[in-house]
Amino acid sequence: MTDTAPQSPAPVVDMRGTSVEFPGVKALTDVDFRLFPGEVHALMGENGAGKSTLIKALTGVHTPAAGEIHLNGSPVAFTGPGQAQDAGISTVYQEVNLCGNLSVAENILLGREPRRFGRAGWIDGRRTRARAAELLARIGLSIDPGSTLASHPIAVQQLVAITRALAVDARVLVLDEPTSSLDTDEVAELFRIMRVLREEGVAILFVSHFLDQVYEISDRMTVLRNGALVGEYRTGELSRIDLVSAMLGRAAGTLAEVERRVERHVPGTEAVVRADGLGRKGAIEPFDIEVRAGEVVGLAGLLGSGRTEMARLLYGADRPDTGTLSVDGAQVRVRGPRSLIARGVVFSSEDRKAEGLVADLTIRDNIVLAMQAARGWARPLPRRTVDALVAEYVEKLDIRPANPDAVVGTLSGGNQQKVLLARWLATKPRLLILDEPTRGIDVGAKAQIQKVVADLAADGMAVLFISAELEEVVRVSDRVVVLRDRRKVAELTGGDISVDRVMSMIAGHGVDPVDPLPEAVDA
Template sequence: MTNPAPVPPPSVAPEILRMEGIVKRFAGATALDGVNFTLRAGEVHALVGENGAGKSTLIKIMTGAYRRDGGQMWLEGQPVDFTTPAAAQAAGVIAVHQEIHLLSFRTVAENVYLGREPRRWGLVDWGRMNTETAALLQRLGLAIDPGATLGALSTAEQQMVAIARGVSLGAKVLVLDEPTSSLAEREVSILYDLIRQLQAQGTAIVYISHRFDELYTVCDRVTVLRDGKLVGTHRVADLERLDLVCLMLGKQRDELRQGTTGFGANQAEAEGTAPLLRTEGLRRGQKLRGVTLDVRKGEILGVAGLLGSGRTETARAIFGADPAEDGTIQLDGKRLSPRTPDDAIHAGIAFVSEDRKGEGIIPELSVRENLTLAALPTLTRMGIVDRAKQREVVDRFMKRLGVKATSADQKIRELSGGNQQKVLLARWLCMNPALLILDEPTRGIDIGAKGEIQALINELAGTGLGVLMISSELEELVEGSSRVVVLRDGQNVAELRGDDISQQSIIHAMAEGSAVSASAALEA
C-alpha cells in the first residue's frame, strides 16, 4: 500500500462532531453527567474508561441507539438529535461494533450493500454492486474479492468488510468499538493501514480499546471518562501511560503512597507450602494469552489489571464457565480440566461473580432459597428438600456471616448490597470449598459493608481457604492481598509481594507492563 498523505493535526483540522453537556439517566441513576466530546476531521480519537465509566452510553447517544436526557450535539456545525441508528447512519455517523453484525453466508458485495442494493428495472443490479464494491475495496487498499462468501474470509477480513460497509454509507464519523478484540497480532497491522487510509480521506474515527499499545500507535487524542463524568481530553503524545492509568482510576501521582499488605503473616506461612491452585499458560482466543498463577492454602492472591486485561476471563476459565483452549490447571496437585462450572464445583472451587444481580442473586427468591441454591443436591432426598437440614445450614451461615434480614424467608432483593453479597458468600461456603474466587467482592456496596466483607475474606483465608481476589480497587488489593499478580492484554506482566505491594507499583505495572520496586515506583 502507498503511504497516505499527511493528516492535518487535530488542532488545525475542522471540527466534525461536538457534544456538550450530555446527560443520560436510567431508572434514576445517572449514566452520563454533563459530558463534553469533540471530534475533528481525519482524527483518531480514543475514548477510554473502566467498566461503568459511560463509554458505551456516550457512543449509543452519538449513534442514535439512545436518546439523551440533556445536552446538545452538532454535526458539521448543525444541531442534530438522532432518534434511531438509521437516522445517524443517514447523517454519516456509523458504528462498527466488536461483534461483526453481517451475514456470513452472503457475499462481500451483498454485505456491503445490505438493505440498499442497487436496482435496475426492479431487480438487483449484481454487476453494478460487484463493480462498485471492488472499486471501494481498491480505494481502501483491501485485496478482497467482492464475490467471496463472507464466512470464508478471516476474522480480520470480515472486520475490514464491516468497516468498508461503513465507508460506503458515507461515514463522516466512524466508531470502532474494540476493533482488534478478535484479531491475531499479524492481522492488527492490516487494520492500522486501513485506519491511516481513512484518516487521509478525512474520516473522523472514535476508537474504543483497552489496549494501550494500540492507543499510543494510532490515536491523536484521548478522552477519559470515569463514573459517567468527563475527566479530561489530552493529546496522546503529551500523556505518559502512567498518567493515563491514574486518570482512568481517579488517582494522583503525588497521592500514591507505598502500602503494605495487611496479610503478610499469612503469606509467610503460605510460602512454604505447595500451591493449592496452579494455572500454566491459560489461553482462550485473544482474551487469555498465557496466564500463569498459583494460590496457596490460607493465601489471598490479588489479581489486578485494567478493563480487558483478562482478570475475569481467567476466573471464568478456572471455574469452567468459559473453558481455556490451552494450558493446564492443577488443584491440590491433581490435573483439572473443568469444561463446565459443575466440574469445578465438584472439585472444590467456588466463584462469586462480579455481576451480583445478573449472575448471582435470584431476586424473587428468599434469602433461604438463594443461600442453599448450590447445596440443594446435598439437602435433597428422593427429590424432596429436607427442610430441617436446610434450616440448620441457613441459620448457621446467616449467623456466621452476620447477614441482616427480617427472616430467612425475606426476598433477597429487599436486602442491601452488602447483605446480598454475604448471602452469595454463604452459598459457596456451605459447600466447604478449597478455593474461593471473588470477582469484585465489594463492588456496589457501601463503605461500612465493604469493611465487613474484607474482614470476612481475611477470616476465611485464616482458616486455610485459598482465595483468588479480583478487584479494581487498588486499596483493596494493597490492604487485603498476600501477593498481587498484574495482568495486561491477557498476559502476566508483574507479581508483587511484601513491601512492593503498593498502589503506585500496581499502576506502574498496568501502564508499563513490568514490575518495579515500591521505592522506584514512588520516584517515577
C-alpha cells in the first residue's frame, strides 16, 4: 500500500512546456512536470522515453529549447548542475559519483568543510567528522564518519551521497535508478530514509524500472513515452496493467492478436542449454530455463526486468552465484564466455557498436572475427575459405552493399546487425542468443531478421530471442519467458502466448480486460 504524503498547494518544481532538441532529434516535446514538497514522485517510461533528458533539463545539464522551469514559484534557468545544487536540487545517480579514497565525512562535506582561521585556513578534521555525524544521524545511518568510503558496500555509498545532498540543504532530491545494484534489505533501508526525508518536506524524484518498488514508495507518478507526456497520476489510482499500457502505448484487453507469421514447428526434445536455480546477486533472482533444439524462446519484460542479465548468465559473460548450467546434458563450469562459445553458445549483444562490431573493419573481417579468434591469430584462416564463407552469408542475409571490402561503419543499422548475425552463424552455434536484434533498424530489415530466426529454428538451431517489442516476441516465439523486477514470473506456451497475456504477466495481473487509463490528476 502506498504511503500518503502531505502536499502543498504549490509545487516546488513546475516545468511547463519543456522541449529539448539535439541535432535531428526531439528528445522532449512540450512536457509538463510537477513535483510537490513532501512527496515521492516516480518518473516512469521505457528506454528512450525522455526520463534522463527531463532530469538533465531540470538540473542544468541540458538547456531547453522551449518552456519554463519554476522553482518555488520563481522562474530559473540553470547553466549547469552546480547552479541547480546551489538552488537546492541535488541528484544521486545510479553510479555513485564520490571519492572512494576519502573518508565518509570528507565526501559528505567536500568543498564545504569547516576550516580553521577562515576559508583560507586548514580543514578542521574533528569538526568535519562531527558535522558529518550529525547529518548521518538525521537519517539514522550508523557508520563511522572517519572510515574510508570505499570500505563500504555500494548501498551505504549511495546513502552517503544522499547525506551529502542534505549537507547542501537540498529541498529537491533526484534519485536516478538508486536501487539497481541493491538487494532487498538494502532497498528497504533506502526506502526508510526516503520516508524520513519525505516527512521533513523534501521533494523526491524517483526513477526506477521496478514496478513493485514504485508502488511501494511513490505517491504520484509521471509517465513519458517517446519524449512526450502521457500523464501524471496518483499512484494509488493507477493499476499496474494501466501503467504498463501507458509506458508501452498499448491498451491491454483491446489489442488484436498479433499474427504469428513464422511457420510453427514441433520443437525437438533435446535441451541444448538448461539452467537450474541460476542467479547472480544484484542482477537477477535464481531462475530455471531450458532452450531446446529447433525452438525459439522469447524473453519479455520491461527495461530493467532482467532480460539481458539472464542472457549474460547463460552465455557466461557474468558468473553466477547460485545454480547450475548445462549444455547438451553436461554441466558446465562457467569461467567466461570462451567456455560457452566452445560448446556452441553465442551471444549477439544489443549494443552492436560497443560490444559487437568493429566499425573500422570491413564486412569480411567482422564476419570471420569470431572464427579467427577461436582458431588463434597464429593460424590465419585460408583466404579461399574466408571468401567462400563471407559470400555465403552476404547472400543468405542479403547484406548490402554486397561488397565484402565495405567498411562496416558506413553501413545502415540493419545491415550492421546482419553482419553481426553472420559472424555468429559462421561459427555454427548450438544456441544463438539474440539481444534486441531488430532495435533501431527499418521495417524491411526487421522482417528479414525475423525470417532468418524462424529459418534457423526450422533447421534445428536453438534460439533465445530478446526484444522490448512484445508483438515481435509473440510473433517469433514457441515459448515466452516473462520477467519482472529481475525475476522470472511466468512461462507461456502455445495458445497462451498473446500480447495481452504477456502484458498482464509483466504487470503482475491476470488477463481480465481493464478500464481505459484514468485522467491525469490535478494538484
